[in-house]
Amino acid sequence: MPELPEVETTCRGIRPHVQGRSLSRLVVRNPRLRVVVAADLPARIEGARLDAVERRAKYLLLRFPAGTVIVHLGMSGSLRVVATAEPAGVHDHVDFVFGEAALRLRDPRRFGMVVWQPGEAAAHPLLAHLGPEPLGDGFDAAYLLRITRGLRAPIKHVLMDSRKLVGVGNIYASESLFRARIHPLEPAGQLGPRRCARLVECVRETLAAAIAAGGSTLRDFVGGDGRPGYFQQQYFVYGRHGEPCRVCGTPVRRIVSAQRASFYCPRCQRRA
Ligand SMILES: [Zn+2]
Numbered sequence: 001m002p003e004l005p006e007v008e009t010t011c012r013g014i015r016p017h018v019q020g021r022s023l024s025r026l027v028v029r030n031p032r033l034r035v036v037v038a039a040d041l042p043a044r045i046e047g048a049r050l051d052a053v054e055r056r057a058k059y060l061l062l063r064f065p066a067g068t069v070i071v072h073l074g075m076s077g078s079l080r081v082v083a084t085a086e087p088a089g090v091h092d093h094v095d096f097v098f099g100e101a102a103l104r105l106r107d108p109r110r111f112g113m114v115v116w117q118p119g120e121a122a123a124h125p126l127l128a129h130l131g132p133e134p135l136g137d138g139f140d141a142a143y144l145l146r147i148t149r150g151l152r153a154p155i156k157h158v159l160m161d162s163r164k165l166v167g168v169g170n171i172y173a174s175e176s177l178f179r180a181r182i183h184p185l186e187p188a189g190q191l192g193p194r195r196c197a198r199l200v201e202c203v204r205e206t207l208a209a210a211i212a213a214g215g216s217t218l219r220d221f222v223g224g225d226g227r228p229g230y231f232q233q234q235y236f237v238y239g240r241h242g243e244p245c246r247v248c249g250t251p252v253r254r255i256v257s258a259q260r261a262s263f264y265c266p267r268c269q270r271r272a
Pocket residue numbers: 245246247248249250265266267268269
């Protein structure tokens with residue numbers, strides 16, 4: 001599933017090819033995504049200039065003068081720049097055509113979304129209640145300390161709660177907690193200022209490293225091979241239960257909480 005680093009990599013990969021160009025045509029081959037693509041969407045944006053390509057949480061924002069097309073890649077979606085003439089495959093549901101280049105949405109499982117928000121994108125219900133960006137100024141030690149006071153919920157659940165912090169899914173929550181040497185089920189309210197500061201730093205490091213790893217695969221977003229550009233990374237703990245911790249050699253453990261698997265090293269991440 002595309003997580004924040006993949007969406008950020010997609011955003012950076014496609015931006016130079018389409019930002020500032022006029023949309024000549026919107027081709028919707030199959031509108032039945034998670035939310036049906038509005039029939040009047042082509043009329044709203046055809047002929048308009050794509051002013052900016054941005055990311056908010058795991059949404060891509062295609063900003064036009066009259067409003068924003070909000071794209072979510074769902075479970076299996078990818079957005080690539082292709083030659084408009086390149087024949088579309090069975091899972092290529094939407095093309096944003098900019099002359100000879102097209103931004104093509106491929107989504108085999110059709111959990112993705114292409115929705116329109118007139119005016120300010122942030123007002124859309126999908127975006128209105130989102131917490132700060134993990135790589136932005138709004139997420140710092142003081143913020144994490146403030147939102148966790150009195151909370152008995154596990155810190156991992158807090159990291160994954162998009163109302164408190166966006167874009168940190170299971171993989172990056174697990175990896176950040178390992179780097180910070182904090183047990184995933186530690187009650188959030190137990191973290192003091194020092195551990196909050198360390199965790200913020202580790203969340204940022206983990207995401208930045210993943211984005212940097214994606215940077216080398218940017219060309220995958222601009223090509224006709226049809227492979228999504230998601231990159232395999234070396235994880236510390238995620239998906240590695242039973243394998244030795246990369247730091248201390250202790251077997252990594254897997255526990256299930258709130259129906260999500262958590263991976264951690266019982267030695268490096270002791271409960272306080
Ligand atoms: Zn360890």
